[in-house]
Structures are given as C-alpha cells and as structure tokens.
Amino acid sequence: MAKKNDKPRPTNPTMHDVARLAGVSQSTVSRVLSPSTSQVPISEETRQKILNAVQELGYQPNMTARSLRTQRSQMIAIMIGDISNAFYHPIVRAIQDVARARDYDVLISNSDHVYENERRFLDAVLRRPVDGIVMAPHRLSTEELDQFIIRSHIPVIALGAQVEHTLMDVVGGTSEPATYEAVTWLIQEKGHRRIGFISTTDDMPPGPARCNGYQRAMVEADLPIEPGFILKHAFTLEGGRHAMREYLAQPNPPTAIFGANALMAIGAISEAQTLGFRVPQDFAIMGFDDIPEATIIHPHLTTVVRNLPEIGVQLAEILFERIDGEVSGPGRFFQSKWVLVERESV
CATH class of the missing domain: 3.40.50.2300 (Response regulator)
Structure with missing residues (x-):
C-alpha cells in the first residue's frame, strides 16, 4: 500500500517529472537524453539517476519538440x-x-x-x-x-x-575491374575458352560495367565473343533461369557462365540442374556479390564478394x-x- 504522501506516477510523464525524480535540473536531463547537442560533461552517477528515473516513469522523449529544438x-x-x-x-x-x-x-x-x-x-x-x-x-x-x-x-x-x-x-x-580479373581467372586458371555472360539491360547498372570487364578480358585473351554469348535479362533468379535455357538451346554453348549478380548465377545453376546438367562438370558458373543463397545451393557458388x-x-x-x-x-x-x-x- 502506498504511503499517504506518495505521489502517483504521472500518466504522461514529462522531462520535468524525470528531473524532479532524479533530483536534477531539466537542462541536465536534456543533456543526458540528447548527448549530441551538448559537450558539457555529466558524471556517471548523475547519468544513471536520470536513466533510472526514465525507466521508472516510462518516459518517452517528445520527438516533435526535440525536432523543433534541434532542427533535426x-x-x-x-x-x-x-x-x-x-x-x-x-x-x-x-x-x-x-x-x-x-x-x-x-x-x-x-x-x-x-x-x-x-x-x-x-x-x-x-x-x-x-x-x-x-x-x-x-x-x-x-x-x-x-x-x-x-x-x-x-x-x-x-x-x-x-x-x-x-x-x-x-x-x-x-565493378568493371573486378569482373575483368574474375573472367581472366576463368581463362588462365581454369582453362575456359568459351565463356558466356548474363548481363542486364543497358539502362540497368551495374550490368553494363561488368559486361565491359568481361569483354575486355576476352579480347585481351584473344578469345571470340560469339553471338549469343552475352545475354541480357532481369537482375533476378528467373533472369538467370531464362538465360540458362537460351544457352542450352545453342548448338555449341559456352563451357563457363558468369552472372552479373549472384541471383542470376544461382538461377542458372538451378535451371541447368533441373534440365539434367551437372555443375561444374558440364557448365562452370560463377556470379557477383555474395548472398546467403550462394552457400545454400549445391554446388556452392563461386563469386566476387564485398564485405x-x-x-x-x-x-x-x-x-x-x-x-x-x-x-x-x-x-x-x-x-x-x-x-x-x-x-x-x-
């Protein structure tokens, strides 16, 4: 039972209520709750008193008032x-x-x-x-x-x-240099000569830049970019699936395929496997950027990554x-x- 002189908890506590319970001024409460607005040092003891009062009262800062005050x-x-x-x-x-x-x-x-x-x-x-x-x-x-x-x-x-x-x-x-280096790796380290690239439409970055890196690596290696090697689709799993079906319809498809993003590459792997082909035995497939699905799909996706x-x-x-x-x-x-x-x- 509350004592006779106990004050009931405010229904809508204010900064004034917090200051009174903590035994400090409103300006001190403001400095603790809005530290970015002040460089005045506050002792840890005072800070903890204020935070305890905030928790006990269930105080929520008035963001509208703060915005008017700080212009943020x-x-x-x-x-x-x-x-x-x-x-x-x-x-x-x-x-x-x-x-x-x-x-x-x-x-x-x-x-x-x-x-x-x-x-x-x-x-x-x-x-x-x-x-x-x-x-x-x-x-x-x-x-x-x-x-x-x-x-x-x-x-x-x-x-x-x-x-x-x-x-x-x-x-x-x-990402053009990174694509260039990855395609060069496919050529020099993995021995591929027929490499396809699944890009996006020209108005959809970063597909064109990555496609430029692919083309530069192929040209410098004196390898042909045959008609149908560069395909343009949506930046999605379905885009990769569509591209894989197009490659498989070709009389002499590429042996390695580079997807402009990880989703495209994963879609290509999924479609190849659905149609009875093996990765990487029949087609080597790699992508760009890393997503959780890259290590869920089997085989796990080789890719160019950022942190x-x-x-x-x-x-x-x-x-x-x-x-x-x-x-x-x-x-x-x-x-x-x-x-x-x-x-x-x-």
Whole structure:
C-alpha cells in the first residue's frame, strides 16, 4: 500500500517529472537524453539517476519538440532497388544499427528498379523531412540527384557506380575491374575458352560495367565473343533461369557462365540442374556479390564478394559526418574492395 504522501506516477510523464525524480535540473536531463547537442560533461552517477528515473516513469522523449529544438527529425531514409534481394539485407541492417546507436529511426523504401518509384521517393522525403538519405539509385540521373540535393539541402550518399561531378558521396565504384580479373581467372586458371555472360539491360547498372570487364578480358585473351554469348535479362533468379535455357538451346554453348549478380548465377545453376546438367562438370558458373543463397545451393557458388556489413557501416558513418556538419563541400568517392571467393561451382 502506498504511503499517504506518495505521489502517483504521472500518466504522461514529462522531462520535468524525470528531473524532479532524479533530483536534477531539466537542462541536465536534456543533456543526458540528447548527448549530441551538448559537450558539457555529466558524471556517471548523475547519468544513471536520470536513466533510472526514465525507466521508472516510462518516459518517452517528445520527438516533435526535440525536432523543433534541434532542427533535426532524428530520421534517415533508405531507398533500395529490390528489398527481396538478400544482397541488401546486411547493408540495411548495419545502417540501422549505426542509426539506432545515434537515436535515429530509419525509413526504408523499395523502388523495384522503377524510375517513377525513385522519383516518388524523392518527393516523399520532401514532404516528410529526413536528416539524410542512403540510396542505391538505378534510374535517376546524376543531374536529377544534384537538383534534388540543391533544392532540399538533405545530405545524400549513394551505393553504386562512381558518379563524377556530383554533390553526393558515393561508396562502391565501378565493378568493371573486378569482373575483368574474375573472367581472366576463368581463362588462365581454369582453362575456359568459351565463356558466356548474363548481363542486364543497358539502362540497368551495374550490368553494363561488368559486361565491359568481361569483354575486355576476352579480347585481351584473344578469345571470340560469339553471338549469343552475352545475354541480357532481369537482375533476378528467373533472369538467370531464362538465360540458362537460351544457352542450352545453342548448338555449341559456352563451357563457363558468369552472372552479373549472384541471383542470376544461382538461377542458372538451378535451371541447368533441373534440365539434367551437372555443375561444374558440364557448365562452370560463377556470379557477383555474395548472398546467403550462394552457400545454400549445391554446388556452392563461386563469386566476387564485398564485405556487405562493413559497407553498411561505412555508408551510415559517412552520412552522419554530413548530418553533423563534420564534412562539407563536394561529394567524395570511396572505392569498395572486391575479393574472389572460390567455391564448388567452378
């Protein structure tokens, strides 16, 4: 039973209630709950008193009031091309982890690689202000992105191919050299001479850049790129399946096949096996980027990989440098590192 002089717990506790219970000023509570806004040191004892009071009262900071005070929304947005593609999952997870550690929420938008959806995303973040944006643009032009940044003053960082003369930071870079090295490895180390490449349509990065790397390796090795060796399909499992059926319909198909992404390569393996062929005995198949399915399918997929969680952390940290005003000026470029991982599909 509560004592007569006990005060009931507030239904909607405020910062004032937290300060009173902890025996400190409201400004001290504010400095503990919004550490990024102040450099004033707070003792660990005082900090713990405040956190205990917050927990006891069930206090939830008023984000609207904080936004008005700090001119920040405590929100960042992510736009990716295909949320079902496992390539993005560790990247988005890492971005969320960094954001949450800074008391930021994350909005995630899926564009389905459709231009209108990418435009709609830009319009949406103007209506619902965010402090920064991470995106993997596929259809928007550099000029459109620059115009958006100039108009909105929102920091933007992109995952993808190197974009020159832009106002946004970019992590990734062209994958053409990595593809060139991987195809050269197929030629020199594995002895293949007839190599096919499953690419995307020309307006769908990064397929064209990777296809350029394939072509350069074949030309330098003085190997023919026969009609039907380069096929263009969707960046999906089904795209890889369709391509494999096309190769099998050829009178003299390639002995090795390179998929522009892991999904395409896995689709090709699946279709070859469904039709009674063996991988790698009948066809060596490899892909680009690593996803969980690459080590679920048998044989496991040989592929060119990046450290995806590390890329996610890098994207988030670079974005917060812009948000916090630690960096200003022209957009910067950060080259990803690629590594060939040999498994059983080659």
